[in-house]
Amino acid sequence: MAVRADGASWVALTGGDRLDLVGETGEILDVMVLPGGTLPTNVCLGPESANELLVTAAFHQALLRIRLPQRGWIRQASGGRRWGHQESARVLPV
Numbered sequence: 736m737a738v739r740a741d742g743a744s745w746v747a748l749t750g751g752d753r754l755d756l757v758g759e760t761g762e763i764l765d766v767m768v769l770p771g772g773t774l775p776t777n778v779c780l781g782p783e784s785a786n787e788l789l790v791t792a793a794f795h796q797a798l799l800r801i802r803l804p805q806r807g808w809i810r811q812a813s814g815g816r817r818w819g820h821q822e823s824a825r826v827l828p829v
Contacts, residue, residue: 737779737788745788747775754778754790767801775799 737745742759754767754775769775774793781787781800790799 736777739780739785745778745780747778747790749774749776749793754788767803773799 736747739745743764744757746755746757748755752769752771752773752775754769756764756766758764769790769792772794775790776793777791779789781789786803788801788803790801791797792799
Protein backbone atom coordinates (compact mmCIF):
# COMPACT_ATOMS: atom_id res chain seq x y z
CA MET A 736 0.00 0.00 0.00
CA ALA A 737 1.18 3.51 -0.80
CA VAL A 738 -0.27 6.62 0.85
CA ARG A 739 -0.34 9.82 -1.17
CA ALA A 740 0.11 13.32 0.27
CA ASP A 741 -3.66 13.93 0.05
CA GLY A 742 -4.36 10.88 2.25
CA ALA A 743 -5.64 8.57 -0.51
CA SER A 744 -3.94 5.16 -0.71
CA TRP A 745 -3.06 2.88 -3.60
CA VAL A 746 -3.81 -0.71 -2.59
CA ALA A 747 -2.63 -3.79 -4.52
CA LEU A 748 -5.39 -6.40 -4.91
CA THR A 749 -3.48 -9.54 -5.82
CA GLY A 750 -6.40 -11.82 -6.71
CA GLY A 751 -8.13 -9.08 -8.70
CA ASP A 752 -5.09 -8.07 -10.80
CA ARG A 753 -5.74 -4.46 -10.01
CA LEU A 754 -4.79 -1.44 -7.94
CA ASP A 755 -7.49 0.50 -6.10
CA LEU A 756 -7.18 4.11 -5.04
CA VAL A 757 -8.95 4.34 -1.68
CA GLY A 758 -9.89 7.62 -0.01
CA GLU A 759 -9.29 8.44 3.65
CA THR A 760 -12.83 7.40 4.59
CA GLY A 761 -12.63 4.08 2.71
CA GLU A 762 -14.42 4.96 -0.50
CA ILE A 763 -12.91 3.66 -3.74
CA LEU A 764 -11.89 6.66 -5.81
CA ASP A 765 -10.64 4.73 -8.82
CA VAL A 766 -9.45 1.36 -10.07
CA MET A 767 -6.51 0.50 -12.31
CA VAL A 768 -6.93 -2.88 -13.97
CA LEU A 769 -3.66 -4.68 -14.71
CA PRO A 770 -3.11 -7.46 -17.27
CA GLY A 771 -4.63 -10.78 -16.19
CA GLY A 772 -2.27 -12.91 -14.13
CA THR A 773 -0.09 -9.99 -13.01
CA LEU A 774 -0.76 -10.74 -9.32
CA PRO A 775 0.33 -7.37 -7.85
CA THR A 776 1.55 -7.82 -4.29
CA ASN A 777 2.82 -4.39 -3.30
CA VAL A 778 2.74 -0.83 -4.57
CA CYS A 779 4.73 2.28 -3.72
CA LEU A 780 4.93 5.79 -5.11
CA GLY A 781 7.73 6.46 -7.58
CA PRO A 782 10.78 8.31 -6.32
CA GLU A 783 10.33 11.24 -8.69
CA SER A 784 6.57 11.72 -8.80
CA ALA A 785 3.28 10.68 -7.20
CA ASN A 786 2.10 10.04 -10.77
CA GLU A 787 4.37 7.03 -11.00
CA LEU A 788 3.86 3.73 -9.19
CA LEU A 789 6.26 0.86 -8.59
CA VAL A 790 4.41 -2.45 -8.35
CA THR A 791 5.72 -5.92 -7.57
CA ALA A 792 4.18 -8.55 -9.84
CA ALA A 793 4.38 -12.02 -8.29
CA PHE A 794 3.48 -14.04 -11.37
CA HIS A 795 6.17 -12.41 -13.51
CA GLN A 796 8.57 -12.06 -10.59
CA ALA A 797 9.06 -8.50 -11.76
CA LEU A 798 8.95 -4.90 -10.65
CA LEU A 799 6.63 -2.81 -12.82
CA ARG A 800 6.93 0.94 -13.22
CA ILE A 801 3.56 2.44 -14.07
CA ARG A 802 3.19 6.03 -15.19
CA LEU A 803 -0.26 7.41 -14.55
CA PRO A 804 -1.90 9.85 -16.93
CA GLN A 805 -1.34 13.50 -16.18
CA ARG A 806 -2.31 14.87 -12.83
CA GLY A 807 -6.04 15.33 -12.28
CA TRP A 808 -7.18 12.10 -13.98
CA ILE A 809 -8.74 10.79 -10.77
CA ARG A 810 -12.51 11.15 -10.51
CA GLN A 811 -14.65 10.63 -7.44
CA ALA A 812 -16.41 7.29 -7.06
CA SER A 813 -19.77 8.70 -8.20
CA GLY A 814 -18.30 9.51 -11.61
CA GLY A 815 -15.28 7.23 -11.53
CA ARG A 816 -14.01 4.98 -14.29
CA ARG A 817 -12.25 1.67 -14.42
CA TRP A 818 -8.94 2.42 -16.05
CA GLY A 819 -7.63 -0.47 -18.13
CA HIS A 820 -3.87 -0.80 -18.33
CA GLN A 821 -3.76 0.10 -22.02
CA GLU A 822 -5.80 3.30 -21.84
CA SER A 823 -4.61 4.82 -18.61
CA ALA A 824 -1.12 3.95 -17.64
CA ARG A 825 2.08 2.84 -19.28
CA VAL A 826 3.83 -0.17 -17.80
CA LEU A 827 7.52 0.46 -18.32
CA PRO A 828 10.65 -1.56 -17.60
CA VAL A 829 12.45 -0.60 -14.41
